[in-house]
Amino acid sequence: MKYKFLPHTADIIFEAYGKTLESLFENSALALEEIMVDIKTLETKEHYEISLKTNSIENLLYDFLSELIFVKDTEGLLFNKFDVVISHKNKVYEIFARCEGDFINRETQDLHDDAKAITMHEFEIIKEEDKWKAKVLVDI
Amino acid sequence: MSNIPKDTKQIEEAVWEIPTSFKQGMNVPARIYATKKLLETMDPGVFDQVTNVACLPGIQKAALCMPDGHWGYGFPIGGVAAMDAETGVISPGGIGFDINCGMRLVTTNLTIKDVQPKLKELVNTFFQTVPSGVGCKGFVKINNQQFNNVMEEGVKWCVENNYGWQKDLERIESNGRIDWADSSKVSQKARQRGIDQLGTLGSGNHYLEIQHVKPENIIDKDIARKFGIFPDQIVIMFHCGSRGFGHQVATDYLKIFENVMQREKIKILDKELSCAPFSSKEGQDYYKAMACAANMAFANRQVILHRIREGFEKIFKTKAEDMEMHCVYDVAHNLARLQEFKIDGKKKKLVVHRKGATLCQGPGNSEVSKLYRDIGSPVIIGGSMETGSYLLVGTEKADNETFSSTAHGSGRTMSRHQAKKEFRGDQLQKEMEQRGIYVKSGSMSGLAEEAGSAYKEINDVIDALAKAGISKPVTKLIPIGNVK
Numbered sequence: 001m002k003y004k005f006l007p008h009t010a011d012i013i014f015e016a017y018g019k020t021l022e023s024l025f026e027n028s029a030l031a032l033e034e035i036m037v038d039i040k041t042l043e044t045k046e047h048y049e050i051s052l053k054t055n056s057i058e059n060l061l062y063d064f065l066s067e068l069i070f071v072k073d074t075e076g077l078l079f080n081k082f083d084v085v086i087s088h089k090n091k092v093y094e095i096f097a098r099c100e101g102d103f104i105n106r107e108t109q110d111l112h113d114d115a116k117a118i119t120m121h122e123f124e125i126i127k128e129e130d131k132w133k134a135k136v137l138v139d140i
Numbered sequence: 141m142s143n144i145p146k147d148t149k150q151i152e153e154a155v156w157e158i159p160t161s162f163k164q165g166m167n168v169p170a171r172i173y174a175t176k177k178l179l180e181t182m183d184p185g186v187f188d189q190v191t192n193v194a195c196l197p198g199i200q201k202a203a204l205c206m207p208d209g210h211w212g213y214g215f216p217i218g219g220v221a222a223m224d225a226e227t228g229v230i231s232p233g234g235i236g237f238d239i240n241c242g243m244r245l246v247t248t249n250l251t252i253k254d255v256q257p258k259l260k261e262l263v264n265t266f267f268q269t270v271p272s273g274v275g276c277k278g279f280v281k282i283n284n285q286q287f288n289n290v291m292e293e294g295v296k297w298c299v300e301n302n303y304g305w306q307k308d309l310e311r312i313e314s315n316g317r318i319d320w321a322d323s324s325k326v327s328q329k330a331r332q333r334g335i336d337q338l339g340t341l342g343s344g345n346h347y348l349e350i351q352h353v354k355p356e357n358i359i360d361k362d363i364a365r366k367f368g369i370f371p372d373q374i375v376i377m378f379h380c381g382s383r384g385f386g387h388q389v390a391t392d393y394l395k396i397f398e399n400v401m402q403r404e405k406i407k408i409l410d411k412e413l414s415c416a417p418f419s420s421k422e423g424q425d426y427y428k429a430m431a432c433a434a435n436m437a438f439a440n441r442q443v444i445l446h447r448i449r450e451g452f453e454k455i456f457k458t459k460a461e462d463m464e465m466h467c468v469y470d471v472a473h474n475l476a477r478l479q480e481f482k483i484d485g486k487k488k489k490l491v492v493h494r495k496g497a498t499l500c501q502g503p504g505n506s507e508v509s510k511l512y513r514d515i516g517s518p519v520i521i522g523g524s525m526e527t528g529s530y531l532l533v534g535t536e537k538a539d540n541e542t543f544s545s546t547a548h549g550s551g552r553t554m555s556r557h558q559a560k561k562e563f564r565g566d567q568l569q570k571e572m573e574q575r576g577i578y579v580k581s582g583s584m585s586g587l588a589e590e591a592g593s594a595y596k597e598i599n600d601v602i603d604a605l606a607k608a609g610i611s612k613p614v615t616k617l618i619p620i621g622n623v624k
Contacts, residue, residue, distance in 0.1 A: 005557050008557075009211045009552045010210060011556075037274065069387075073275060076275050078275075104274055112586060113585075113586055114343035116383075117390065119412055121214060121410065139238075140556075
């Protein structure tokens, strides 16, 4: 399983999983996009690159997901394919992500809710034996 | 099974108190405004969150939760907290990401008979001219300097640019302009997100509704008349906020406040209660940036009103002035304001946080628009798209007890996830049409999430407010058309 949604009364919480940190980030991004659109109805024809750095792995995921919301509002892009590379050196965590998808189109895509912010409520990244897990509450 | 904490005490028919002994670190008790029925169905998260708020530095009297209270993040939704302006904090989580999310109610002199034949045409028009849904953009094209003016002048900018009438101003909280806004406190990112969002509804629980004033639903005829409401009238209500702009302002300052909390050694029980001393530079910067987002939200609702007037003019071939399309009121339910209240007999300046709670002031309160000062401020409470909404009026008791605050909506009881499992958007749309509510949405799953059964019964919320005496119901409003 890449991700699943958990009950929350007002907003949406998801849990994402990955064998590597890279796949955890990719699956978290897919979960976020799925909140906004049925990703199966999205064509994969545009691409966009994101690169960010910060001081912790939690902040890196928070900033990466926040950036996807920013790109949705400013570029009008939604994505359904991610290719992520993460590196860290001397407490600096860095991500490079290639994101593929399409411009928002309510005629051809099954749109869901508008994700507006990533919150820090119960936000966590946990390493469990051989896999990573993240929990994220998205304000919609 | 009820989730109510064991030591909760009933202090009035519709007021309950959780004492400071409930949780270590509580500076004040928590008070919940609810009937027993509503209290018993509240999420356990509400009790946990309202008592977390009671631990914040400088909080006065009690952390409050309104009858529509439900599980949020940081603060419960329906939460009210007043902090001492000198020793207390300001917390973006106590305002919500959607800064100045609020309600506006607009009258017409048309009746149900006039509008019924044109209903579909109206709803279809607004579905096109008031964009909703994921990533929607508005029709107002402005440059950076003009956006600065929107942030600092709010509705005044709209009126000067022909998106409204001069007399709209006195029918909006603070005349549609929060005067401590400073656009230099807003990040480039927030500007980029907000600049083309004027005139958009957004998604989730935001909506634009055409509503019917059924004669039997008018509760206070005298005040209804003073608010411009008459039997069988058609009114328009809409609910939206500062869109991605406000969210980005909140996101930016939550990050800034993380460092402030380390510096000031402030400990909190939930990361979403991130805060800064109100008197600190960062606290003041956020307060000024928040005001920019609030002004953008007032302007957003003003531009939407302009579109609504245009739509009615086109369809009824009559001028909006001649259809008496006046704003009854526009009121925020996600905002913090510096206000004066008496604490232990002494006047004190407090930063009142309202998150999913409406400003509500009684007759004679000098902060109320002159138009309504003798009757109290109008309160607009939006219900679910199936059940209807209410217009109420503020009371003196709200001024004395709840820092001039009341509820804001029905309050969800079912998660969006669960609602999507239980309802189908297309089916719901058909069923609602059979019941006389024509609804149009860009997202069928989004529609399913907003099913009436996913919310508390609005009549129960209004009943609790009336019993607690913190607002007085004026009329119920029944939806006949809805854009989401």
